[in-house]
């Protein structure tokens with residue numbers, strides 16, 4: 001499968017959770033929305049809590065048609081699949097069961113944020 005085909009299959013015209021269309025801001029409380037400041041999940045990030053400043057800008061975190069991280073994973077060639085008894089294992093785009101490796105992406109995001 002090509003990267004283009006993979007992304008075509010992943011495309012959703014509306015947000016999985018809050019249902020907004022591509023290019024629209026997520027509804028507050030949507031669990032897909034990412035925080036534009038820390039790149040974490042907006043629902044569970046600490047921005048604006050515990051005395052931390054809230055630099056999240058909803059205009060920079062609109063629904064793009066793809067689950068956050070999917071496009072990045074495809075670009076980077078990060079794919080995984082669930083193998084019974086073994087959990088998520090790395091694979092390639094040519095594997096029919098390949099999905100974007102969002103766990104790896106989330107890990108790398110956290111590293112990037114920690115480094116500043």
Ligand SMILES: [Zn+2]
Pocket residue numbers: 015016017018019020026027030031032033063
């Ligand atoms: Zn949403």
Ligand SMILES: [Zn+2]
Pocket residue numbers: 035036037038039040042045046047056
């Ligand atoms: Zn945040």
